[in-house]
Structures are given as C-alpha cells and as structure tokens.
Amino acid sequence: MTQHPDHLLDAAAGWLARTNDPEFADWDGFMAWLEADPANADAYHQLADSEAELLPVVERLAPAPEPLSAPAVARPRRGWAIAAGLAALGALGLTAVPILSGKTYTTAPGEMRTIALADGDELVLNGGTQIHLAGLDRRDIRLDRGQLMLKLHGRDEGPVSVRAGDLEVVDVGTVFEVSRDETATRVLVSEGEVVADPDGARLHLSRGEGLTASDGETVLKAEKVAIDAAGSFSRGQLTYMGDPIARVAADLSRSTGIDFSTTPAMAQRPFSGTLSIAEVRRDPASLGPLLGVPVKSSGRGWIVGEGP
Template sequence: MPHDDSIRDEAAAWAVRTGDPAFEDWDGFTAWLERDAAHAEAYDRASLAVAEAAEALASAPANDAAIAAPRGNRRWFGAALAACLAGLAAVGVWQMGGDGRVYETAPGETRSIALGDGSTIELAGGSRITVDEDDPRFARLESGQALFDIRHDDAHPFRLEAGDDTLVDVGTVFDVRLDAENLAVAVSEGVVLFNPAQQNVRLEPGDRLTSARDSADYVLSEVPLAQVGEWREGRLTFADADLADVVADLARATGVPYRVAPGSAVQPVSGSVVVAPLRGNPAALGPLLGVSVRKAGEDWMVEAP
C-alpha cells in the first residue's frame, strides 16, 4: 500500500519513540494507529528499519565514515537512521541534555508531561519544551503551545521562559503559545506575572496577553475561560485573529500542512473549528471560516475571499 511522506515521517517517529524504555504515550500511539489503516503497515516497516539501523550502528567500526544500509528500502532506512543519529531526538521523543529534558510533539499530536511536584504540562502539536528535572518549578517553552496546570507553592513560584520573556505564577492554569513572531498567554485560574523584572503585568482569570517577540509592547484582552486550553478537547476558537496565526494553529493541531496564501496573512478571521474532521477533509475548513482552501502540491493553501 503506498504511503505519503507525512505518514512515513510519523511512522518513523513513532517507531523510535516506542522503542524507548521510558515511552508511556500508548494511548496516543493507539489513536494514531486507528486513525488510518495505512498507519499500521507504515509503522511495521519503520520499526524494522529502525531496528536494522540500530544494529548496523552497533556493529560498525567506530572509525567508519559511512554505514551501508541494511536490506529493505533505503528511503525508509534513511529516515530511521536519521532518527537514531539524532539521539532519539525525533518528533515526540525525549532526550537529555545539559539544560534538562526535552519533549517534542509532531503536528497533530499532543502529550501530557507530569512534573515532579505534581504539576502537569499538556503539550500541543508541533511543540517543543525543556523541563528542568532537578527543579520542577522551571521550564522553557522553545516553540509551539502548552497548557500549564501548576501546583500552588507560595515559597517556590513556577517560572516559565518563553523566548526572551518570563512568566511567573504561584499556582494556576494558563495557556502559552509561542511562534516566530508572537507570544500569547491566557489565564483560566490563579495569577500569572508577565516579565516581573520589566513590564510586570499581572494576568488574572480571563486575561489574555499578546506580545511581539521583537518589542516590549503588549496588548491585553479578554478571553472566555472555556476557551483557555480548549485545543485539548479538539476545538480552536478565533476572534478577529490574523489568518496567518489561524493557519499556523490549525496546522499544529491537525497535522494537515495548511499554509496561508500570499497577501492573506493579516486578514482578520473569526470562528470556532472542531479539529478532527479536518484531518480527513482539509478543504472543509473553507465554509467554517469563510475562506478559500485549495490543494497546492503537498500543502493546503488558505486564502481570504
């Protein structure tokens, strides 16, 4: 059965992840298998390639400049070998570094992370976060989106670095989205301080702060509490959001390669979208948000009317 590139990549990532003794996301893996009949076959082939790649790496002389691909499709071997050489740093796989433990998710995937103090982090699709294992009251969001449910501790407030910004709280629930241009923070419980040493903005339940990453300026607005972290329930709601941000959020949540068409990036869009149906029918986004959606190669281009 033929498989497109996205299924190949996802299968290779799952093959490496499930081979990790610390792997725990069996519910996520099962859901991925059940989403498409092609996933099981792709996973079997990727698992074989990963196993053979690891065997080849283990048996090769240390000074070998190259390792011959084992039997089977070299394209599959290449993907699996790249994942192995990355030290299990492929999408969704944790790795240990000098700065802590790194977690990543593929677009369309979510992951729950339990911290040592009883707090939890829900990582959205297409996201990356570093957690300090020695200090569960510190983390660094590298990119993407996450919902934080932090245990109350006045003596040791939780600190999150997101780009060049710092968020501090003493026990709350808040959502953070970080992309190349903007940081967005929304609070549903407790209090969060935005950059206490600089702007020192106090965010309470129902507050949303948006800040450009290249500026000290920020904008405060209101957000319904039910919409904070609603992506965990498979829904995204937008209110006069730039189409570029909407498309990026949808691509991260669905795993569909949505792209904003040139000239449409700042078009304001409003609406509420259930994510799951879009995975099987990406074009269904059009009538939901009043936009044009068309296939362009491997991508789905989204354009303002």
C-alpha cells in the same frame, strides 16, 4: 538549619532523584514517606533547596569514578558534579535523571503529549512543540516552539516560570497557555493569574486575559481573550475571538499534522469561533465554509485565501 542523620539524608536524596524523573508515578508512596515523619519532609526540602546540602550526600552515595590515565582537566562546576552524582545513583537501583542539565521534550505535528510534574501539576504539549525543563523540581520551562498548556494547582511547590523568546511568564496556581511561533509569543489565561515579564513590565494577566508580544517589544498590553481558548487543543477544539487567520493556520498545522498556510491578503483577517480538530483533519476542505474564505489544496498542504 536542622542537622539530619546520614541515613535520612540518603533516603531523601533517593526520593529527590525519583520525583525529578518525568516518568515517576509513585506519588502515593512519596507522600506516605513524607507524612510518616516530619523530619522526612524537612530533609527532602532541605536537599531540594540547597545545593551545598545536596552535594555531600551525592558524593557519599555515588560510586567512586574509575581512575583516568589522561591528563587532569579543570574541576567540573559544582552543579554538574551534583547532576553526575545523581545519575550515578542509578547503580543503586534508583531511577534518576540529570536534574540540573534539564530535559527536552518534542512532539511531531498532529501529536499531543502530557507530562506530569509534582503535586498533580501537568504540562500538555500540542503537536509541533518543543520545551526544555530544568531545575531540581522541573518548574523552569523554556518553550522553543509550539503550544503548551499548563495546569497548575499552586500548593507548596512554588512558582512555575515559562520563557519563550525574550518573554518570561511566572505563575502560581492557575491554568494558562503559552504558544510560540517564530519570534512571537502568546499567552492565554483561563484560571488564576500570571505575571508577564516579572523583572520588567510586571504585567498581571487574569482569567479571560492574554497578550501577544514579539521579541524585542518593550511595551506589553493585556487583551481580552475567550476564556475557553486556553488549552482548547487538549479538548480536541481550537477556540478564537477575533484572532488573525494566520494564527488559526499555525494552530491547525500543529494540531492536525497537516500543513496550512495563508495568502498575504488573508493573514490578518480576524476570525471568531470554534473549530473541531478531528473534523478538519478528516476533511481539510471543510475549513473553507467555517472561515468564510476559500481553502484549496496546494499539493503539499492547504492554502487559506485566494491564490493563483
């Protein structure tokens, strides 16, 4: 492994802290620094890839802690020491986040948010969604609930891992969506390929394929899906091909901020077509003719299907 001078490692640590901030925007400046000298890129990736290399740099840059009068406690784990040190770099004028502890993002129903990752990659969160980003490069994602679209270019940043419940999906360079409702996870692929359950079933899903799995399922099965369905919420639409109306209602609740539910008899009825989120938000009753079923106001929301 190349031994770099301290001043270069210090500069690389500064860029590492900045680029792991989800609000970071100076990618042109970062690329210019990387391209100015091959040693810059090597130092940066050396720190990003090795905790052992990163810790001494953080300890050198971070201000010394104030002495404590309280009794000594157990030494913190190495990863937390790095995270605390990087946060302390803020005193030196750097924008840093607790890289190893991760960050959680939540959207309210009817809200949509885009998070930029490195190299032009993007995460688009639909309403009613919560994700947790972890790892030095923010490419370890946990989807707690809701709907997430990933636009990944798969250059040199490495794979992205998404975990929803007990299902893990790994990707390199593609566009796909993962949604989570209670204990069920759905994956849709519109470009490239992903691998579901990489340590077990290793089910490969390509363009126009998807899967639906409940927690605890041991057999995963690919299914055909509408190619333009993945991430359609980000374009103001929801697209389906034989999907149960219960799923349509859940997606509409996230996307519009209006509560939609179904009667038990209507929950599994299939629907194919495209819905305008803005139109349904403007006039929820217009959903009835589109689905071909009654849609009635319940006072606090809307019920799809025959009811009392």
